[in-house]
Amino acid sequence: MSSTSRKKHVVVIGGGILGASTAVHLARGGAQVTLVTSGSLANGASGRSIAWLNSSGARSAEYHYLRLLAIDRYRTWSVHHPESREYIQFNGAMKWAAPGKTFRDTYAFERSRGYESVWVERADVAAVAPDVNAEVVAEEGAIFNPGEGWVNMPDFIPVLVAEAVAKGAKVIQNAGDARVDVQEGVAVGVTLASGTRLSADEVVLATGGDVPAQLAALGVTVQDRTPAAFVVFTDPVDIEVKTVLNTPRVAVRPTPDGRLVLDSDWAEQTVVVEDDGSFTVPQESVQGLLEEASKVLAGNPLLTAQHVGAGLKPIPGDGLPVVGSIPGIPGLYTVFSHSGATLGLILGELLAEEILTGTPSPVLESFRPARFGSDNAAPEVVGTGAWEAVMR
Numbered sequence: 001m002s003s004t005s006r007k008k009h010v011v012v013i014g015g016g017i018l019g020a021s022t023a024v025h026l027a028r029g030g031a032q033v034t035l036v037t038s039g040s041l042a043n044g045a046s047g048r049s050i051a052w053l054n055s056s057g058a059r060s061a062e063y064h065y066l067r068l069l070a071i072d073r074y075r076t077w078s079v080h081h082p083e084s085r086e087y088i089q090f091n092g093a094m095k096w097a098a099p100g101k102t103f104r105d106t107y108a109f110e111r112s113r114g115y116e117s118v119w120v121e122r123a124d125v126a127a128v129a130p131d132v133n134a135e136v137v138a139e140e141g142a143i144f145n146p147g148e149g150w151v152n153m154p155d156f157i158p159v160l161v162a163e164a165v166a167k168g169a170k171v172i173q174n175a176g177d178a179r180v181d182v183q184e185g186v187a188v189g190v191t192l193a194s195g196t197r198l199s200a201d202e203v204v205l206a207t208g209g210d211v212p213a214q215l216a217a218l219g220v221t222v223q224d225r226t227p228a229a230f231v232v233f234t235d236p237v238d239i240e241v242k243t244v245l246n247t248p249r250v251a252v253r254p255t256p257d258g259r260l261v262l263d264s265d266w267a268e269q270t271v272v273v274e275d276d277g278s279f280t281v282p283q284e285s286v287q288g289l290l291e292e293a294s295k296v297l298a299g300n301p302l303l304t305a306q307h308v309g310a311g312l313k314p315i316p317g318d319g320l321p322v323v324g325s326i327p328g329i330p331g332l333y334t335v336f337s338h339s340g341a342t343l344g345l346i347l348g349e350l351l352a353e354e355i356l357t358g359t360p361s362p363v364l365e366s367f368r369p370a371r372f373g374s375d376n377a378a379p380e381v382v383g384t385g386a387w388e389a390v391m392r
């Protein structure tokens with residue numbers, strides 16, 4: 001990235017993957033950066049994510065391209081930072097359809113886009129993914145994507161932030177609810193919960209599931225379908241799981257310390273949001289995920305829960321990323337996205353470049369906040385039915 005002649009002060013709000021990535025890319029590009037977050041780093045969705053790195057399923061060409069760039073950035077990172085292979089791995093992912101459904105169309109779509117996608121007959125599953133219990137794979141077989149993987153963001157985010165700090169960034173954790181200062185229609189800084197004011201040339205709102213409400217308070221509409229969600233972190237397991245699994249009743253990925261992270265749509269729908277905004281996860285849902293995960297793993301290991309991570313899962317109204325300058329409020333930018341694990345490095349890089357150079361990236365053209373307009377009209381969801389089935 002080219003650096004600017006004028007050193008801008010940019011305040012980034014949000015210590016998840018998108019804020020951390022934007023901060024480090026801004027710092028690399030020569031900006032004076034302050035990263036402000038309400039609690040500790042990675043305490044939001046980034047700390048409780050399956051974090052499967054993928055461009056799985058049917059998507060628009062623009063979105064698929066963005067996701068391929070995104071995965072490519074992780075590969076480059078992993079080559080240049082060999083130590084990151086503890087928490088960024090590319091051992092492939094397997095998915096199969098629910099009873100009565102087929103993934104043949106998803107496979108055909110992935111192949112048509114040149115995505116590395118292999119159809120695996122049930123009889124061949126053990127050879128491709130020895131960690132999978134082939135008996136429960138769909139009769140028609142499964143899709144294996146050898147180039148997919150996972151990232152453990154609570155390990156990765158501090159590394160990004162440490163690099164930003166080494167390049168002069170300041171980090172303010174436990175800042176409480178920060179808000180953007182808009183004066184005479186221009187974003188001029190950020191006010192922390194303590195009342196402390198930070199002036200800024202530019203402000204980036206990267207507050208995950210809180211972005212739509214924070215923008216709404218400034219009169220800006222970004223459609224939102226952020227649900228409550230949860231993952232279960234298991235106790236350490238004594239089997240080796242390498243493949244990310246997306247199965248009809250459970251998704252599974254390993255962690256660097258030998259545990260598994262589990263989630264599923266059916267379980268997500270049982271989370272109760274209490275009046276005080278806290279989240280209650282029914283014990284049956286936790287137990288159900290553990291049992292479903294045991295079924296899909298070779299040897300049916302007994303799994304127990306170490307802890308549950310519950311909270312918001314940021315998802316824009318049309319499922320696509322929302323990145324760039326906020327129309328009508330000069331100096332204010334946002335980055336709000338589903339699949340933020342996959343997109344973390346690339347979105348931070350492109351957004352930082354836009355802020356530093358003032359030149360919009362054509363790659364982000366389909367993902368602008370302006371697409372929502374001000375009339376709340378629902379933009380069209382891009383993709384086919386298969387997209388929903390495998391969307392992360």
Ligand SMILES: Cc1cc2nc3c(=O)[nH]c(=O)nc-3n(C[C@H](O)[C@H](O)[C@H](O)COP(=O)(O)OP(=O)(O)OC[C@H]3O[C@@H](n4cnc5c(N)ncnc54)[C@H](O)[C@@H]3O)c2cc1C
Pocket residue numbers: 013014015016017018019036037038039040041042043044045046047048049050051052053054175176177178179206207208209210229230231263312313314335336337338339340341342343392
């Ligand atoms: C269950 C689940 C499964 C997922 N699976 C996948 C997957 O397989 N693959 C994939 O690519 N993605 C996946 N995702 C999505 C991905 O995890 C998120 O898109 C990504 O973590 C979002 O990062 P973020 O930085 O936008 O938000 P967050 O990680 O939520 O970070 C936002 C930060 O902002 C802070 N904050 C909020 N409001 C304020 C404020 N007013 N002032 C200061 N700080 C504030 C919060 O404390 C938080 O630290 C999943 C998410 C969930 C929840």
